[in-house]
Every structure is written in C-alpha cells, then in structure tokens.
Amino acid sequence: MANTIASHSHIGDRPRPAVNYLNAQKGLWSWMTTVDHKRIGVMYLVGVLSAFFIGGMFALMVRLSLLTPSHMLFGRVLMTAETYNRVFTLHGAIMVFLFIIPSVPAALGNFVLPLMLGAKDVAFPRLNLASFYLWCTGAAMAIASMIIGAVDTGWTFYTPYSTTTQGTVGLMVMAVFILGFSSIFTGINFVATVHKLRAPGMGWFDMPLFVWGIYSTAIIQVLATPVLGITLVLLLLERVFNIGIFDPKIGGDPVLFQHFFWFYSHPAVYIMILPGMAIISELIPTFSRKTMFGYRAVAYSSVSLALVSFIVWGHHMFVAGQSQLATVIFSALTFLVAIPSGVKMFNWLGTMYKGNISLETPMLYAISFLLLFAIGGLTGIFLGTLSVDVHLTDTYFVVAHFHYVMMGGTVIAFVGGIHYWWPKMTGRMYNEFWGRIACVLVFIGFNVTFFTQFIMGSLGMPRRYYNYLPQYAPYHMVSTIGSWILATGFFITAAYLLASLRKPMDAPDNPWGGTTLEWQTSSPPIEHNFEDQPVLQRAPYDYRPEPVGHK
Amino acid sequence: MLPPQGSAFAGEVDNVYMGLFWLSVVLFLGIAFAAIYFAWRFRYKPGRVTPHQTHNTTLEIAWSVGPLILCVGIFFWGLNGWMKYVVAPGEAMEVQVTAKQWLWTFEYPDGSRTVNELHVPVNKAVRFIMTSEDVLHDFFVPDMRVKHDIVPGRYTEVWFTPTVLGLHHVTCAEYCGKGHSDMTAKLVVDTPEDFQKFVETGGTEWEDYKTNPAAWGKLQWERKGCSTCHSIDGSRTANGGPSWKGIWGKMEKLNNGQTVLVDPDYVLESMMQPQAKIVAGFEPIMPTFQGLLRPHEIQGIMAFIKSLGNDPNGGPPAPTVLSLPPKPAPATEQK
Numbered sequence: 098m099a100n101t102i103a104s105h106s107h108i109g110d111r112p113r114p115a116v117n118y119l120n121a122q123k124g125l126w127s128w129m130t131t132v133d134h135k136r137i138g139v140m141y142l143v144g145v146l147s148a149f150f151i152g153g154m155f156a157l158m159v160r161l162s163l164l165t166p167s168h169m170l171f172g173r174v175l176m177t178a179e180t181y182n183r184v185f186t187l188h189g190a191i192m193v194f195l196f197i198i199p200s201v202p203a204a205l206g207n208f209v210l211p212l213m214l215g216a217k218d219v220a221f222p223r224l225n226l227a228s229f230y231l232w233c234t235g236a237a238m239a240i241a242s243m244i245i246g247a248v249d250t251g252w253t254f255y256t257p258y259s260t261t262t263q264g265t266v267g268l269m270v271m272a273v274f275i276l277g278f279s280s281i282f283t284g285i286n287f288v289a290t291v292h293k294l295r296a297p298g299m300g301w302f303d304m305p306l307f308v309w310g311i312y313s314t315a316i317i318q319v320l321a322t323p324v325l326g327i328t329l330v331l332l333l334l335e336r337v338f339n340i341g342i343f344d345p346k347i348g349g350d351p352v353l354f355q356h357f358f359w360f361y362s363h364p365a366v367y368i369m370i371l372p373g374m375a376i377i378s379e380l381i382p383t384f385s386r387k388t389m390f391g392y393r394a395v396a397y398s399s400v401s402l403a404l405v406s407f408i409v410w411g412h413h414m415f416v417a418g419q420s421q422l423a424t425v426i427f428s429a430l431t432f433l434v435a436i437p438s439g440v441k442m443f444n445w446l447g448t449m450y451k452g453n454i455s456l457e458t459p460m461l462y463a464i465s466f467l468l469l470f471a472i473g474g475l476t477g478i479f480l481g482t483l484s485v486d487v488h489l490t491d492t493y494f495v496v497a498h499f500h501y502v503m504m505g506g507t508v509i510a511f512v513g514g515i516h517y518w519w520p521k522m523t524g525r526m527y528n529e530f531w532g533r534i535a536c537v538l539v540f541i542g543f544n545v546t547f548f549t550q551f552i553m554g555s556l557g558m559p560r561r562y563y564n565y566l567p568q569y570a571p572y573h574m575v576s577t578i579g580s581w582i583l584a585t586g587f588f589i590t591a592a593y594l595l596a597s598l599r600k601p602m603d604a605p606d607n608p609w610g611g612t613t614l615e616w617q618t619s620s621p622p623i624e625h626n627f628e629d630q631p632v633l634q635r636a637p638y639d640y641r642p643e644p645v646g647h648k
Numbered sequence: 649m650l651p652p653q654g655s656a657f658a659g660e661v662d663n664v665y666m667g668l669f670w671l672s673v674v675l676f677l678g679i680a681f682a683a684i685y686f687a688w689r690f691r692y693k694p695g696r697v698t699p700h701q702t703h704n705t706t707l708e709i710a711w712s713v714g715p716l717i718l719c720v721g722i723f724f725w726g727l728n729g730w731m732k733y734v735v736a737p738g739e740a741m742e743v744q745v746t747a748k749q750w751l752w753t754f755e756y757p758d759g760s761r762t763v764n765e766l767h768v769p770v771n772k773a774v775r776f777i778m779t780s781e782d783v784l785h786d787f788f789v790p791d792m793r794v795k796h797d798i799v800p801g802r803y804t805e806v807w808f809t810p811t812v813l814g815l816h817h818v819t820c821a822e823y824c825g826k827g828h829s830d831m832t833a834k835l836v837v838d839t840p841e842d843f844q845k846f847v848e849t850g851g852t853e854w855e856d857y858k859t860n861p862a863a864w865g866k867l868q869w870e871r872k873g874c875s876t877c878h879s880i881d882g883s884r885t886a887n888g889g890p891s892w893k894g895i896w897g898k899m900e901k902l903n904n905g906q907t908v909l910v911d912p913d914y915v916l917e918s919m920m921q922p923q924a925k926i927v928a929g930f931e932p933i934m935p936t937f938q939g940l941l942r943p944h945e946i947q948g949i950m951a952f953i954k955s956l957g958n959d960p961n962g963g964p965p966a967p968t969v970l971s972l973p974p975k976p977a978p979a980t981e982q983k
Binding site (some may be wrong): 221251346361392412442449450468481491557639640 | 649650651659660665668671672679680682684686687690691692693696697701702703704707708715716719720723725726727728732733734763783784786788790791793795797798800801802804817819822823824825826828829830886889
C-alpha cells in the first residue's frame with residue numbers, strides 16, 4: 098500500500114477489500130465478545146447516542162413544562178414540581194455521565210485513535226471491552242434508578258439535600274461510580290496506546306492534533322475521576338450508614354462535598370471539551386486543505402488546558418461559603434483558562450486564512466463550533482469576574498454558558514466528527530444536502546434556545562426553577578420553541594445517517610482528502626486496520642503538492 | 649438586560665457587566681467575521697494550492713500575551729467590586745436570616761421576626777447573617793446584585809445598602825427541593841419612619857386586624873409562607889399541603905386512621921407542632937411556626953380559615969377574638 102499521503106482522495110484507486118471489520122465475523126455474539134477497538138467504538142457510539150436521545154427527550158420535557166408559567170398543555174398540568182425536579186436531574190445526569198463524557202473519547206476516540214497512530218488496536222483491547230461493559234452496567238443502573246424510584250438532587254448531588262432526600266439516589270450514585278471506572282479504563286488505555294503504539298517514524302509532534310486532545314483528556318480521566326469515585330463513596334456512607342461527612346446535623350460539612358465534587362467535575366468539563374476541540378483541529382485543516390497553523394501551540398494548549406483544569410475548581414463556589422482568599426485566588430487562576438482557549442481559536446482561524454475551503458457538513462459544524470464556542474468562552478469571562486459572578490451565578494446565565502460550551506462546543510464537534518468519520522466507519526456517504534440543512538437547523542435552534550437564557554439569567558432568573566415570575570414568560574416561550582427547532586435538526590440528522598446504511602457501500606477511502614493515517618486504509622477498515630505496518634513519511638496536515646522528506 | 653438597580657453596589661456590578669458585554673461583542677464579531685469571511689474569500693477552487701504556513705512565533709506570542717494582559721485587568725476590575733461585596737460597613741444594621749424548606753425568616757435587631765417579608769430602611773447598610781435549618785439555600789436579591797449561599801451548621805453573610813424605595817424580590821438560588829422555586833420573599837425598602845412602624849408592629853397594616861380579622865388573616869397567609877403549600881380554593885398545590893377551603897369544623901382523616909375535628913386547638917397545634925397530626929394523603933413536611941407568629945396573627949389566620957367556609961354539618965364556634973395588647977410584644981426577647 099501507499100505509504101505517502103497524497104492530498105487528493107483515493108476514489109477508485111484500489112478495489113475495496115471484500116472482508117472488513119464489519120463483516121469479518123458475524124452474529125451478536127461476535128460483537129459482544131469483540132476486542133476490536135473499531136467494533137467497541139461503534140458499540141459505544143450506539144450507546145452514547147441512545148443516551149443522548151433519552152437525555153434529549155428529558156430536555157424537551159423540561160422546556161415543554163416551562164413553555165408557560167402555568168405548566169399547562171392542552172388543558173392539563175404537564176408535570177408537578179416534583180416531577181420537574183426529577184426530569185431535570187435525569188437530563189443532567191444522563192447527558193453528563195452517560196453521554197458527553199464518553200461521547201468523543203470512547204466512541205470516536207476508540208475508533209479513530211489507533212488508526213491515526215497506525216496501530217492495530219489499543220494497548221489493552223480486553224480492558225477496552227471491560228470499559229464498555231462497565232458503561233453498560235452504569236447505564237442500566239442509572240435507568241433502573243429512574244424506573245424503580247426517583248432522583249431529584251440535580252446532577253451535582255449537593256449535600257445535605259442528596260443525603261436526606263427520598264428516592265433512589267444511592268443507586269444513581271453507584272451508577273455514576275461505575276461509569277467513572279469505565280472512563281478511567283478508557284483513559285489508561287489511551288495513555289498507554291499513545292505512548293507505545295505510534296507508527297514507526299511518528300514522533301510526538303507528528304501525531305494528529307486529535308490524538309493530542311484525546312491524550313490530554315485521558316490524563317484528566319485517569320487523575321481526576323478517582324476523586325469523584327471517593328466522593329460518591331463518602332456520600333453513600335453518609336446516606337446509608339449515617340456517618341457524618343457532609344451533613345452538619347451529624348458533624349459533617351456540606352462545603353467539603355462541593356470541594357470534592359468540583360475537584361473532579363471541573364476537570365471533567367475539560368474531559369468534555371478537549372475532545373471537541375480535538376475534532377475541530379482535524380476538521381479545519383482538512384476542509385481548508387491547508388497545513389495546521391501553529392501545530393505546536395495547539396498541541397501545547399491542549400496539555401496546558403488539562404493542567405489548568407485541576408486548579409480552578411473553586412470558581413464554582415464563589416458564593417458557596419469557601420474562604421474569601423480562596424475565592425480571589427481561584428478567580429485569578431480561572432482567567433488562565435482563557436489563554437490556551439484563545440490560542441486554539443486564533444490558530445484555527447489562522448489555518449482557514451488563505452485556505453481552500455469547502456463547506457461540507459463537517460466543516461459547517463466546525464464553523465458553528467467556532468461561533469458558539471466563542472460565545473461560550475466569552476461568557477465564561479463574565480462568570481470568572483468576581484463582582485459580576487455574584488449576580489450571575491446560579492442563574493440561567495450559567496445554564497446558557499455551559500450549554501454553549503458543552504453543547505455548542507462538544508456536541509457540535511461530536512456531530513461534526515460523526516459526519517467526518519461516518520464514511521470510514523460505515524463505508525457509506527450520507528446525504529450531503531440534508532446534512533447541511535440539519536446543521537443550519539441545529540445552529541439556529543441552539544441559539545434560539547440558549548441565547549434567550551443569557552438574557553433571562555442577567556435579569557435574575559435562578560436556575561432549576563419550576564415556577565417563575567410572569568416577566569420571564571416570553572423568554573421561556575422563545576427558548577422552548579428553539580428547543581423544537583434544535584430537535585428537528587437532530588431528528589433529520591438521525592434519519593439521513595440511518596438511511597445511508599441501507600444503500601451499498603459507496604464511500605471512497607479518503608473522501609475529504611485527509612492527511613492522517615486513518616484515511617490510508619480502506620473504508621470501512623479491514624479487521625487489523627492496515628495491510629502493512631504504515632510508516633509515517635510526512636507530518637500530518639502537509640498539503641504541499643509534491644511529497645517531500647520527513648519534515 | 650439587567651434588573652433595576654436597587655443599591656449602589658448594583659451600579660458597580662453593572663459597569664463591569666456592560667464593559668465585558670461590549671468587549672465580548674467586539675471579540676465575537678471579530679471571530680465571526682474572520683470565520684465567515686475566510687470561508688467565503690478562500691472558498692474551494694479545484695487545484696488551488698494553499699501556502700504551507702506552519703506557524704508564526706510572533707503572532708503566537710502576541711495572541712497569548714495580549715489576552716493575558718486583558719484578563720489580568722478584568723480580574724482586578726472584578727476584584728474591586730468583590731471587595732465591596734465582602735466587607736460590610738461597621739455601622740450596618742444586622743438582620744438574622746434563617747432559611748428552611750421552603751420559607752424565609754428574618755429577625756430584626758429588636759427581636760421581632762417576619763416570614764417571607766423583609767423590611768429594610770432606605771439608604772442604610774444592612775448586613776444579613778444567615779443560616780439554614782436543613783439543606784443549602786441561597787439568598788439572592790437581583791435588584792441589589794447580591795447573592796450568597798446559606799449553609800446549615802454555619803453562618804454566612806451578605807450586605808447591601810438599598811437606595812430605591814418599594815418592592816424588590818428575594819429568591820432562593822440554590823436548589824433545595826420541591827418548593828425551591830416558591831421560596832421567595834418580598835423585600836420592602838421603607839422610609840425610616842415606615843420601617844420604625846413596621847418593626848414596632850410586625851406589619852404595617854396590623855391595625856386592620858381590628859376591623860376585618862379574616863381579610864387581615866389572608867394577608868398573613870400570604871406573608872407568613874402559608875400560601876406556599878396551602879391553597880384556599882380547594883386545589884392541591886405543587887408543594888402538597890391540604891387546602892384550607894371548607895375545612896373549618898370538618899372531621900379530618902389522619903394518616904394513622906384516626907380523625908380529628910378542625911377546631912382552634914387543632915389549628916394551633918398544626919402551626920406549632922405540625923408533625924403531631926398528619927392529614928391522610930400528605931407528607932410530614934411542614935415546618936413549625938413556634939415563635940414566628942404573634943397571638944393576633946394566629947387569631948387572624950384562624951378567622952381567615954373560618955371565612956373560607958365550613959363543614960356543612962356545622963363546625964365549632966369561631967375563636968374568640970382576643971383583645972389585643974396596645975403594642976404587640978416581640979415574638980422573642982431582644983438579645
């Protein structure tokens with residue numbers, strides 16, 4: 098096979114192999130017992146997208162209930178305050194723990210990362226499968242906790258409410274604990290894979306930026322997630338055995354819980370966003386057909402975001418009762434986050450400059466990401482600024498901010514990544530026309546839904562409110578209408594992606610002219626990824642016409 | 649985009665907010681323009697070769713250091729306001745705030761208390777010393793731009809100087825369960841004279857009690873937080889307390905299978921020891937109002953319940969209206 102990376106697609110340049118990873122073995126059992134990273138990635142993709150669907154349904158229910166202050170729909174009350182609290186809790190918990198944390202690393206990362214490195218698989222294939230089964234166990238327990246009981250704590254499980262409220266909080270907490278281990282296993286696997294399984298000739302700075310992003314994420318997963326596990330065990334000990342750790346009635350400290358919780362959950366925000374950024378760093382050079390501008394700066398910014406993420410958790414607690422000195426220090430450190438985020442943004446724009454840019458669906462998602470993440474990042478500055486945060490924290494402004502980062506950032510990048518690697522994963526091209534229509538609907542719907550929430554939050558509408566003052570009614574109504582536009586976009590996406598599976602395999606090996614190694618193998622790849630061990634001869638994103646020597 | 653300014657601190661916050669807003673608008677438009685303009689200007693043409701620009705160290709340093717300097721400036725701008733927020737003036741009046749699911753209790757320097765209604769004198773610094781009896785709550789006054797969590801087992805503080813007379817809202821901003829969004833209080837900024845009268849009487853309209861106890865009782869129903877859980881139209885509220893409509897003189901079924909006559913004794917017990925008897929089909933979630941209600945307030949609420957109709961079988965007589973002391977005694981002794 099060709100070892101040099103050409104800048105144009107390989108359409109028709111080689112016959113499609115008859116046997117690929119999808120049809121090499123048949124039957125459900127072959128999938129359940131597979132240790133192939135590609136199959137595990139596909140199973141994760143099905144899993145996290147199912148979780149996204151369920152979490153999304155809960156989100157639509159929340160928005161529907163808030164449509165009018167009376168919660169009335171067709172003459173009856175849609176849900177009571179109790180139900181509302183459970184629904185938003187499930188939306189948050191499912192989206193965070195079941196969907197967005199495993200979304201990019203476990204689904205796309207599992208599929209793409211070994212291919213990008215020119216490896217046959219991840220370093221520990223069995224651990225990889227174990228991680229998937231842990232995810233399934235956690236998901237089953239989370240779903241069981243909503244069927245047999247109820248959880249109404251919010252996804253943050255703040256004590257002492259979470260240790261004293263009725264319901265199946267214990268089961269949900271156990272579910273999150275197990276999901277944490279699924280995440281840790283994925284992280285360990287990726288760290289080892291990146292260190293040990295790079296193709297000959299691939300130095301650290303020859304790795305695709307997606308690998309840098311997933312590698313940085315994996316470090317956070319391995320270092321931060323155990324803290325969440327410990328915290329949740331302490332919470333369970335208090336809930337079940339009445340050991341006073343967080344509840345002041347029995348000698349505990351509720352602020353301690355918040356420190357523990359955010360010591361994980363702030364880095365977790367970067368577990369969510371770094372992979373999103375990593376996808377964007379692939380999409381932009383590919384569709385600009387231009388080398389990545391500031392490759393090293395972008396690679397370093399991923400690592401530095403991972404490090405800084407560990408020292409800013411206190412910015413979730415400016416008004417929570419932590420020491421005022423700590424608050425000031427955390428505010429100052431928080432501004433450090435802006436620097437590497439800005440570096441990435443400027444380098445992406447620098448890559449587009451003088452590019453040769455085509456606007457296929459993945460690139461439309463990448464540009465959506467740039468705009469939405471810009472708003473998410475800039476509103477983060479409001480919240481990091483002490484005096485302004487006092488007014489804005491715990492309001493819809495925060496809700497809007499993290500949806501712009503998590504959804505406008507990570508989810509948009511994830512959906513862009515699914516489109517980008519869809520031909521490689523399935524061997525099929527999706528309908529480009531509907532892809533663009535759906536992307537535009539998602540972009541518009543997202544902004545209508547969440548931009549109104551910035552205004553509501555600035556006006557003082559607290560989050561997690563069932564009843565609200567009539568003055569906020571118009572904003573809630575607009576936001577709810579936006580959520581339907583957004584949902585329409587995603588339903589169209591699901592429809593044309595599934596429809597593409599019905600037709601024969603038609604995807605070329607390299608439909609976008611990508612320069613990274615996964616485009617060198619067939620679509621879909623053969624079971625062992627490459628016919629021969631690929632040797633890296635050119636750095637990624639090298640779009641110069643004539644192949645030249647390494648670097 | 650921002651609520652009305654009710655304090656000097658609000659202006660402080662709004663300046664920073666608006667500064668950041670315009671900075672964000674400029675930066676966002678710059679990024680959006682670049683992304684969209686590049687996508688159009690450098691749109692795909694078959695065969696075009698792109699330049700091999702790998703990096704530019706000067707640019708990288710510029711767009712790292714530039715934002716860093718900007719961020720340091722913003723940090724100090726925010727810190728400046730924050731210092732005013734955390735340090736209350738020494739002469740500030742102190743109000744004790746007790747939060748519980750799902751009502752607010754405010755205790756003034758003379759020991760008098762109000763529920764879900766907070767009165768403060770205009771142009772005088774007020775410092776709130778807050779604690780919670782159960783879970784986390786948060787004292788948020790949007791018009792004053794202040795907010796602070798209320799933590800069980802410890803005291804937290806917040807302060808402001810109200811500058812605008814009239815009605816503002818206090819709202820709970822830390823999720824606290826079923827009645828979270830109903831955990832609101834009225835903040836009334838009074839003239840010094842009105843405030844004095846309020847503190848002395850526990851409510852500016854208390855004299856109305858003498859002429860129409862039931863109407864006055866209805867005011868207490870709203871103010872003391874009864875309305876959060878008890879409807880007066882027979883419906884069941886989201887927070888789940890029995891409605892007061894038509895219960896006076898009724899034989900109420902309890903969750904232990906017994907029945908009880910809704911009479912003054914039972915109503916008084918329900919206010920002071922709410923866990924003693926629980927109506928069948930409801931949860932034991934009502935907090936005690938021991939020490940929170942003056943005798944004439946209790947009488948007014950009873951008169952109001954009676955006015956909502958009684959059992960067709962005929963109820964007990966209305967409570968005897970107690971003769972009021974010339975000036976109601978504070979609910980507790982002054983500290």
